[in-house]
Amino acid sequence: xxxxxxxxxxxxxxxxxxxxxxxxxxxxxxxxxxxxxxxxxxxxxxxxxxxxxxxxxxxxxxxxxxxxxxxxxxxxxxxxxxxxxxxxxxxxxxxxxxxxxxxxxxxxxxxxxxxxxxxxxxxxxxxxxxxxxxxxxxxxxxxxxxxxxxxxxxxxxxxxxxxx
Amino acid sequence: xxxxxxxxxxxxxxxxxxxxxxxxxxxxxxxxxxxxxxxxxxxxxxxxxxxxxxxxxxxxxxxxxxxxxxxxxxxxxxxxxxxxxxxxxxxxxxxxxxxxxxxxxxxxxxxxxxxxxxxxxxxxxxxxxxxxxxxxxxxxxxxxxxxxxxxxxxxxxxxxxxxxxxxxxxxxxxxxxxxxxxxxxxxxxxxxxxxxxxxxxxxxxxxxxxxxxxxxxxxxxxxxxxxxxxxxxxxxxxxxxxxxxxxxxxxxxxxxxxxxxxxxxxxxxxxxxxxxxxxxxxxxxxxxxxxxxxxxxxxxx
Numbered sequence: 001x002x003x004x005x006x007x008x009x010x011x012x013x014x015x016x017x018x019x020x021x022x023x024x025x026x027x028x029x030x031x032x033x034x035x036x037x038x039x040x041x042x043x044x045x046x047x048x049x050x051x052x053x054x055x056x057x058x059x060x061x062x063x064x065x066x067x068x069x070x071x072x073x074x075x076x077x078x079x080x081x082x083x084x085x086x087x088x089x090x091x092x093x094x095x096x097x098x099x100x101x102x103x104x105x106x107x108x109x110x111x112x113x114x115x116x117x118x119x120x121x122x123x124x125x126x127x128x129x130x131x132x133x134x135x136x137x138x139x140x141x142x143x144x145x146x147x148x149x150x151x152x153x154x155x156x157x158x159x160x161x162x163x164x
Numbered sequence: 165x166x167x168x169x170x171x172x173x174x175x176x177x178x179x180x181x182x183x184x185x186x187x188x189x190x191x192x193x194x195x196x197x198x199x200x201x202x203x204x205x206x207x208x209x210x211x212x213x214x215x216x217x218x219x220x221x222x223x224x225x226x227x228x229x230x231x232x233x234x235x236x237x238x239x240x241x242x243x244x245x246x247x248x249x250x251x252x253x254x255x256x257x258x259x260x261x262x263x264x265x266x267x268x269x270x271x272x273x274x275x276x277x278x279x280x281x282x283x284x285x286x287x288x289x290x291x292x293x294x295x296x297x298x299x300x301x302x303x304x305x306x307x308x309x310x311x312x313x314x315x316x317x318x319x320x321x322x323x324x325x326x327x328x329x330x331x332x333x334x335x336x337x338x339x340x341x342x343x344x345x346x347x348x349x350x351x352x353x354x355x356x357x358x359x360x361x362x363x364x365x366x367x368x369x370x371x372x373x374x375x376x377x378x379x380x381x382x383x384x385x386x387x388x389x390x391x392x393x394x395x396x397x398x399x400x401x402x403x404x405x406x407x408x409x410x411x412x413x414x415x416x417x418x419x420x421x422x423x424x425x426x427x428x429x430x431x432x433x434x435x436x437x438x439x440x441x442x443x444x445x446x447x448x449x450x451x452x453x454x455x456x457x458x459x460x461x462x463x464x465x
Binding site: 009010013014015016017018019020021024027028031032034035038073076079082083085087090091096100103104105109114115116118119120121122125126127132135136144 | 179197223224228229230232247248250317318319320356358359360361362363364365366367368369370371375391393395396397400401428429432433434
């Protein structure tokens, strides 16, 4: 059951809702609603009466609620995809940074500062269960550029010890 | 005969397109990004490809969730820029190369790759930003572009191995096209980034650099990397990097890395860019082969 195993594996990535076939099926209404916002007339109709506009789409009460509350993480959890939900953000006149701040529970300023400082580190962000705290390095790092990569890996181990 | 002279990969961050369209390229934040593509523009101006094949992904512009083709090859004469919610980008219409595109479709399908063939398609920043980065902002794009859209939005995208093998099939198709054409193939997207959920903002420079090294030197091993590793190490949306393997598969196993650029961040994303020259291994192989023949001849004598 290699496939099932792989699905479990990506559910172990923290803070991540992988847009798989099941979520796509569940979230079809969310994503098609978002897609409709590509047209200006639809954006205006939505903004004029949001709850009424949403009745055109096959949405569960939880999905409708998440959209009305602009709960972007909940939308992703219920089958929304970021490229689609970003269209809702744009309809509200928000930059992507606004959405990123909402999803990460941060302020826009702090989020921007984190990105400028090199982004969110993968260290401590690989695995909910802790099973995959270290990189697998199966394909990319191990077999190529062997010496250079190995040295830099050692260095990073040392520096992470220092931090501790 | 047509031949692939080089492969180029580049990120396709939408904010880069916005910076170009809003004339912010001289601002320090963006200057850092654009400066990294100056040499590439020079290289492209000298290489003057006759056709570009661009591997990219659509971002809910041409394809919604109504239809999700894994590989969609554009065989049309023109591909207009898509309206991504702020009006279409002020970039030229992308002109296709229907003859070569149809030949590629025929050849790779018979080779075992069941492509979707698209005769009407708008193209979004995923395609037009990389064109800007290496061609600048001309009134018309300097050559025809054949778009090949890959699904990386709904899990699972095609495997790295499948992408790599499709590249090989594209190579065979180009090599068998009777017209003399110099072709450059683009792999776009990446590098590490996650733009969704509480882990948004993830960047992994170590992964990216190893990926660039592997792309040049050991693509066969890189092609075997499973999706989970891209997602965990390079972010949920970092999985776009499988598209670079289509480009890589279309090149010889041995290539010459002409140029590399890497910077963090552009908006939410690590920007990576590489130019790989094709056809360098063949000369070496020919040289190596020649003395062997002589040796054999001597033995025989």
